[in-house]
Amino acid sequence: MQYFTLKVIGLHYETEDTVTVSFKQPGLKKIKYIAGQYLTLMFRINGRKYIRPYSFSSAPVIDANLEVTIKRVPGGIVSNHIIDKLKIDDIIEVMEPMGDFILNENAISPDTNIVLWGAGSGITPLISIAKYALYKNVVNHVTLVYGNRNVESVIFKNKIEDLRKQFDNKFSAWHFHTRLVVASNNPYLVQGRINPDKVLSIMHREGKLNNTLHYICGPLGLKESVISALLNLGVNREKIYSEDFEAIRNPDDFKNIKTRTVLIKKAGEHTIVEVVKGKSILEAGLDAMIDMSYSCQTGNCLVCKGRLIKGEVKMIGVEKLSESLQHDNYLLCSSFPLTDDVEIEVD
Numbered sequence: 092m093q094y095f096t097l098k099v100i101g102l103h104y105e106t107e108d109t110v111t112v113s114f115k116q117p118g119l120k121k122i123k124y125i126a127g128q129y130l131t132l133m134f135r136i137n138g139r140k141y142i143r144p145y146s147f148s149s150a151p152v153i154d155a156n157l158e159v160t161i162k163r164v165p166g167g168i169v170s171n172h173i174i175d176k177l178k179i180d181d182i183i184e185v186m187e188p189m190g191d192f193i194l195n196e197n198a199i200s201p202d203t204n205i206v207l208w209g210a211g212s213g214i215t216p217l218i219s220i221a222k223y224a225l226y227k228n229v230v231n232h233v234t235l236v237y238g239n240r241n242v243e244s245v246i247f248k249n250k251i252e253d254l255r256k257q258f259d260n261k262f263s264a265w266h267f268h269t270r271l272v273v274a275s276n277n278p279y280l281v282q283g284r285i286n287p288d289k290v291l292s293i294m295h296r297e298g299k300l301n302n303t304l305h306y307i308c309g310p311l312g313l314k315e316s317v318i319s320a321l322l323n324l325g326v327n328r329e330k331i332y333s334e335d336f337e338a339i340r341n342p343d344d345f346k347n348i349k350t351r352t353v354l355i356k357k358a359g360e361h362t363i364v365e366v367v368k369g370k371s372i373l374e375a376g377l378d379a380m381i382d383m384s385y386s387c388q389t390g391n392c393l394v395c396k397g398r399l400i401k402g403e404v405k406m407i408g409v410e411k412l413s414e415s416l417q418h419d420n421y422l423l424c425s426s427f428p429l430t431d432d433v434e435i436e437v438d
Contacts, residue, residue: 092187092384093186094186095122095185095186096182097157098182099114099177099178099180099182099183100114100180105247105248106243109161109212109246110177111158111160112159112161112177113149115157122157124151124157124188126147126150126223128188129147129159130144130157131186131386131394132159132185134172140382141168142186145160145161146160146190146216146308147215149222150222151223152227153223153226153227159215160215161173162211162212162246186394190391191391192332192334201231203231204234205220205233205234206294206303206305206306207234207235207236207237208313209308210238210285210309210310211238212246213309215246215308216306218247218251221233221254222254225257225262231302232260232262232299233258234290234299235264236265236267236290237264238269238285238309238313239267239269241270251264264279267284269283269284285313287316287321288320291321295324304330304332305332307333307334308333308334335391341408344408345368345369345427347405348405348428350365351365351430352364353434355376355383355397355436356434356436357382357436362381366427372404372435373388373395376423383437385424388424389408390406390410390422393415395423397420397423397435397436398417398420398436399421399434399435401432401434402429402430402432403428403430404421404427405426405427406421406427407427409425421435
């Protein structure tokens, strides 16, 4: 894992509760990333280390600076710190870019149509993908379907409009607003939540549903409704990608889980932590002020892996394990003890 220190050179408020942070690229070794990936930021607040992944809103090659966009979360320690306290010239430590919610150029061709489905701050990786695809002219057409409360809460409102004007024949945007007050004659501005059937029926009629790739970033309800509508139309599941901000766990998987103690070994020190039922081993370790590495917290990266020395552990909510994960390695953000003798070693 590589680490970098980046200097904040810009703060742009997209909405009243959302800010885009611009970082200067390192002078000697530029940070390389793929449209759709995320950057993991590290902060120390009140003596405790916090690590949070934020999707790039910049696009590689297109934008000179590295940019991530953060929306305030009620009670969110890091998002509130960034929005209220971060200043120009601050130096932030970051991990190397990660994430597989990307525009895979091996899967596209000049006649590919891509459809980006997002709600709220889910627009962040989608705008990166849209900019790269359009400016690099690697696809036939980009359609953005974006849900928000109202016009004022639309993140990147001006950027989206600029893309529409600049790429008139190659880009279209559907806006769904749950609190639309003023009626509009614009057919691409719709009152209510995102209705995938409505959008897809028009795309199908216009011939834009052929040879499509779909990217979904937003709440679970959006993901489920879009995937269901696409599968009903015969879209191959392998052409549907989704970015999950939180792990989806089935309550039934916790039937044999109860509060237990776990021994965590790090750098020669041994710490016994109580893992309360419902909390992961990673969460318990962080609560005990152990300096443990992590990033996505959804079981998609390998940063939080630990080696099981003793006992039994169950991973919950991880859809697909990386082939590089060893048989005795567990992703601690998604791991829960099954016995009272669990010992874990972390880097």
